[in-house]
Amino acid sequence: MRTEHKKNHRLRNGIIVLALACLVLTGCSSSPSNGGSAASxxxxxxxxxxxxxxxxxxxxxxxxxxxxxxxxxxxxxxxxxxxxxxxxxxxxxxxxxxxxxxxxxxxxxxxxxxxxxxxxxxxxxxxxxxxxxxxxxxxxxxxxxxxxxxxxxxxxxxxxxxxxxxxxxxxxxxxxxxxxxxxxxxxxxxxxxxxxxxxxxxxxxxxxxxxxxxxxxxxxxxxxxxxxxxxxxxxxxxxxxxxxxxxxxxxxxxxxxxxxxIADSLDSDLYSQITSSANVVPTVTKPYEWPTAIFNKSEPPFDDVKVRQAFLAALNMGQIMQGAFSSDKFYQLDSSIMAPQFKEWWSDAGSQYYNHPDPARAKQLLAESGYHNQPIVWLTTRDYPYMYTIAETAAQQLKAVGFNIKLDVVDFATIGTRRAVKTGWNIFSTALGDPDPGADAYFSDTAPGWWVDAHKDALVSKLNSTMDPTARKKVWDELQLYFWQQVPLIKFGDIFSLGAVSKxxxxxxxxxxxxxxxxxxxx
Amino acid sequence: MGHYMFKRLLLVLPTLVVPIVLIFTLLRLAPGDPAVVMLGDQATAEQVAKLRASLGLDQPIYSQFGDWVGQLLHLNLGHSIFFQQSVLSTITDHASVTLQLTLLSFALAVVVGVAGGMLAALYRGRIVDRVVMILAIIGVSLPEFWFGLNLIFLFAVTVRWFPVSGYIPLADGFFASERSLVLPALCLGMIQAAFIARLTRSTVLDVLTEPFVTTARSKGLPERIVVLKHIARAVLVSILSTIGVILGLLLSGAVAVEVVFALPGLGQLLVDSVGRRDYPVIQGVVLATSLTFVAINLLVDFLYALVDPRVRYE
CATH class of the missing domain: 3.40.190.10 (Periplasmic binding protein-like II)
Structure with a gap:
């Protein structure tokens, strides 16, 4: 063995040199520092x-x-x-x-x-x-x-x-x-x-x-x-x-x-990394959008307003949003469909219905409705991690009051196709945000979710044909109140987006x- | 030899038909629709229907398949729905990065892997063996994504030897281009090197006990000749097919590494295209990948025939 070892000595050295040379060639052939960019x-x-x-x-x-x-x-x-x-x-x-x-x-x-x-x-x-x-x-x-x-x-x-x-x-x-x-x-x-x-x-x-x-x-x-x-x-x-x-x-x-x-759309857990860096400042874009769950109102159980109201009464929005974002720097709880940053549109109409978790009332509403524990298919996605986390936390709260929620986790493109068909699903996750409430697609009877309602149609039509901003705001207050009474979809809160900017x-x-x-x- | 090659070439056709049929059918059966993805949330049902019709997606599957195969026979891979350009140019745009990255990481993997594996085997039980095998076990267990992020943290953020991410094309200078690929090549190459090192070690250990090695040594040949001429050649035959598979894997695009290092390669193209349901691109990339594998397998078979005379006489 000893002789063989000696014989192998030169060979071993050769192989080591070869391996090192390879590492050096691929690894260290550069000049230092990539920092700094052209001035303009x-x-x-x-x-x-x-x-x-x-x-x-x-x-x-x-x-x-x-x-x-x-x-x-x-x-x-x-x-x-x-x-x-x-x-x-x-x-x-x-x-x-x-x-x-x-x-x-x-x-x-x-x-x-x-x-x-x-x-x-x-x-x-x-x-x-x-x-x-x-x-x-x-x-x-x-x-x-x-x-x-x-x-x-x-x-x-x-x-x-x-x-x-x-x-x-x-x-x-x-x-x-x-x-x-x-x-x-x-x-x-x-x-x-x-x-x-x-x-x-x-x-x-x-x-x-x-x-x-x-x-x-x-x-x-x-x-x-x-x-x-x-x-x-x-x-x-x-x-x-x-x-x-x-x-x-x-x-x-x-x-x-x-x-x-400049970089945007960063995960909120990168915040501390940004603040600890000497040459970068964090930016938080407010508002960004609002995550929602849209009900399929064309078939049971969500064609029944009581089931939708029970759904809303079961939800603790604070817990749900905290679960998805870990820090309240990145979300706000607000019943106004238009975030406070849209000053001319912000409204507290219907705020008594939002984020008042009341399991007893939710159970009672469910008992009065035609819901009999049939499975509810909630289409959600991990493409936007917060959508999945929100659905998961909400599902726990909903199960506690008697909803039989089945999360169907697919990619976002699949949600886009499946929601267009009126059967096979009851809820889908998405996020919304429009600069004018009259432009929101979910008010349409033909958008997936199918909110068919004559009173809503009359209000939307009035909203969009009124030219005076003050008069429009009054119509919007009325429409938002009706929204929270009818619960065609759920607003969980407003979410913000984290970015980073060089000093x-x-x-x-x-x-x-x-x-x-x-x-x-x-x- | 000529007869053997001809037989192998004939077998290529059925090998290609299977992925062509499979990928087409699976894509059409999967939910998700390019028209819905392209038009976004606000699109009306009429707009979606109109776009579907203009993309030919309203046709029955068999007629869509017929059209595609017809195009293929004219060497036309179709038109990308998302990029609005031919699939072939979309693929070639992305293939150059993958090819360059493959060559770098493959060279690294083979040299480091084979050298490490041989060293470990020749010094079995000694400290060299232990170190190489521990590194190899770490290497095969490393998630590419995590390893890539750590390489960036170490070599791009902390010591700043290399750019964090991105690709500099060859046209902008050979060294600048290679430099932009060093970290991703290290990430991919070291993980593949770990596989090759483990395989090489066990193969060498098997070969070391073969009678022809004992004969060579008893003839008094220098150890260098025994290792490089006799052992290495035998080992090469055994690991050739695995190396071929690794080359195929690398050439079809390394998804995680390309995403982490923001490299516009085939892996990233494929994943993005699945999200966008860009059927023609997905089909094109899968077909190109299948062709690559088939070509590499052919090459490996021919090399076998060259290295091992028994193969061509079967």
């Missing part, structure tokens, strides 16, 4: 790759997040989510002729050099009405959109509609204004030239890696003060890069090392629709 580049980490940069057609969030730096609409939401003119200079609604007249700002250049005119607006809005699902909220109310002058557009309505400006403002499937030539070239297919009037222009895209925009030198900003997405926009950085990084903790690591300056960044405000103009990066 702002890098934002996004969770997925955008499928297209055609904001009119895609519902994908990242498409919008990149797109609204390139394109602009007639209106943009201000910090309180109110429509505020963007490409529009002045506008007017004539109740007698039921016509909106939009006067466009003069001399606004597109990134291809063409100057904005009414032809671009008509072509873009026609396409948007045809392709955007959000546009369908108002499409039926619009009779025609016509150019009445080089910079004037007239939109004739069938009836008064308070949702027109909301729809033109909403940043998802945005009513973006493209040059008429781009619209013509694309038809119903996604646009191929990414040209708008925004402060940044499209530069390049590397599939799965990053999308790069650069400052549009000829951008013509508004002069009014910035608020939310509205007002004056200035591209303070030369380049704006969106990097696709699917894993949340890796997005944060990139901010820590300085490779990225080198100034001017950034976390928001549901974050903006990257008026944001600068220190050298």
């Amino acid at each position: 580049t702002l890098v934002v980490a996004i969770s997925a790759d955008p499928p297209t940069l055609d904001v009119q057609t895609s519902t994908t969030n990242v498409t919008q997040q990149i797109g609204y730096n390139i394109y602009e609409g007639l209106f943009a939401p201000d910090a309180n989510f109110k429509p505020s003119p963007m490409l529009v200079d002045t506008y007017h609604y004539d109740e007698a002729t039921k016509t909106y007249t939009f006067k466009l700002r003069a001399g606004v250049p597109f990134q291809n050099g063409h100057i904005l005119d009414s032809g671009d607006v008509v072509a873009s809005l026609d396409r948007w009405m045809k392709l955007s699902t959000y546009a369908q909220l108002v499409a039926a109310d619009i009779v025609s959109i016509k150019a009445t002058g080089k910079l004037t557009v007239a939109m004739k309505l069938k009836q008064d509609s308070a949702l027109i400006l909301t729809a033109l403002t909403f940043p998802n499937q945005q009513a973006a204004i493209y040059p008429a030539s781009v619209v013509k070239a694309a038809g119903d297919q996604p646009i191929k030239s990414f040209i708008g009037t925004g402060p940044f222009k499209f530069d390049s895209q590397q599939v799965g890696v990053e999308t790069t925009l650069s400052r549009f030198a000829d951008y013509k900003p508004r002069t009014d003060a910035p608020s939310g997405m509205a007002g004056k926009r200035v591209a303070d950085v030369d380049h704006l890069v969106f990097k696709s990084i699917p894993e949340a903790s890796v997005r944060l690591d990139n901010v820590t090392t300085g490779a990225v300056q 080198t960044v100034s001017g950034y405000t976390p928001a549901l629709f974050p903006v990257y103009w008026n944001v600068s990066v220190k050298k």
Whole structure:
């Protein structure tokens, strides 16, 4: 053995050297430090790759997040989510002729050099009405959109509609204004030239890696003060890069090392890691959305209002939200469908029904109803972990009062398909959030959940055809009270989203629709 | 040899038909619909129906299958619903990352794995053996996801030798590109190296007791020749098929590693496409993966025939 050992000595050394060489070659061939970025580049980490940069057609969030730096609409939401003119200079609604007249700002250049005119607006809005699902909220109310002058557009309505400006403002499937030539070239297919009037222009895209925009030198900003997405926009950085990084903790690591300056949609348990880092600050976006459970009201047992009321009476929202988010930094309990941050809409109507857990009352309501312990199928998903945790905690509370809940955990795409069919499920998990309660899909009889109710229809119709904001709010109070009495779905609370921003960044405000103009990066 | 190769090539066709039929049927049977995913929460039933019709999803399954096979016969993999471009270019966009990552991690796995396994076997029971085997057990037990996050914490956040994540294409410089893949390649390669080391060790131990080794030694051959010429060749035959499988696995995309390191490879493409129900891309990637495995198996068989004359005479 000893002789054999000696013989093997050189061989062993050879193998060790080879293995080490391999490690060295692959492991240490770099110069140190990845930190720091070019002075005038702002890098934002996004969770997925955008499928297209055609904001009119895609519902994908990242498409919008990149797109609204390139394109602009007639209106943009201000910090309180109110429509505020963007490409529009002045506008007017004539109740007698039921016509909106939009006067466009003069001399606004597109990134291809063409100057904005009414032809671009008509072509873009026609396409948007045809392709955007959000546009369908108002499409039926619009009779025609016509150019009445080089910079004037007239939109004739069938009836008064308070949702027109909301729809033109909403940043998802945005009513973006493209040059008429781009619209013509694309038809119903996604646009191929990414040209708008925004402060940044499209530069390049590397599939799965990053999308790069650069400052549009000829951008013509508004002069009014910035608020939310509205007002004056200035591209303070030369380049704006969106990097696709699917894993949340890796997005944060990139901010820590300085490779990225802004990251959002982080898991709430990363909060302490952010606060302990010397060069990163946490951001909390309020409000983000509200998680909900939507009942299938087209068949028993949830066609019976008493079963729905029993469901609500059984729930302790504090426990449920705490279970899902661990810290109340990331949620709030509130009976108002519109979160307190939507100041003009916030309402306490019906608050006596929300988060007053009363198992005895829940049992009594169940006993009075036609429910006989039949299994209740709750479609939920781990794609959004909080949806699953909420369903699980709620199911425990519901079982205690006599509901026979069966969680059916599937991927989110499966929920999308199964909920469209009226049988095979009783509840599904999702999350909602709209800047105008009149735009909420769950008020429709045809949306999955099928809330068929004449009184509700009358209230929604009144809400959407009342033009005066004060009068609308009164109708909304009434509708929200009716919501909590009828319980077509459950609001568990409002949830917030955690983000991280490098200390080198100034001017950034976390928001549901974050903006990257008026944001600068220190050298 | 020529006859053997021809026979093996003929057997490829039925091997490909099975995954083609399976993936198509399973996808259509699974719930979830690309039109619903694309249009989002606000879409009306009419819009969904319209989009389904324009994507051809309202056709009966057999006619959809016929259309797809027809396309395949024209070497056309179809059109991605999500990316709005041909599946072939979607796959090639993502395949270059996977290929580069595979080459790096495979080289690492084979060199470290085979060297470690041989060392452990030749010094069986000694400290080298113990260390290598402990490392190998840790390696095979490590979840890729967790290991990847720790590598990032150590080498990208703490000492900052490498970028945290992301991919730099070869066009932007060879070294920059390789540098962006070092951590993911380490993560993948070390885990596969652990498998190879364990396999190599047990194979070498078997071979060491073979009479031809005793003969070689009794002839007075230097140990270097005995190990590298006689033992290594015999070991190679035994571990070739496993190495082939590992290469196939790596080439079909490493999902967890690609997600952690934000690499736009085939694994991430496949997982994302399943979430989006982008049927043509899923079918295309699965077909490409099957082809890769078939090609590697063929290659391994041919190599067997080269290394071991008994195989080609069967």
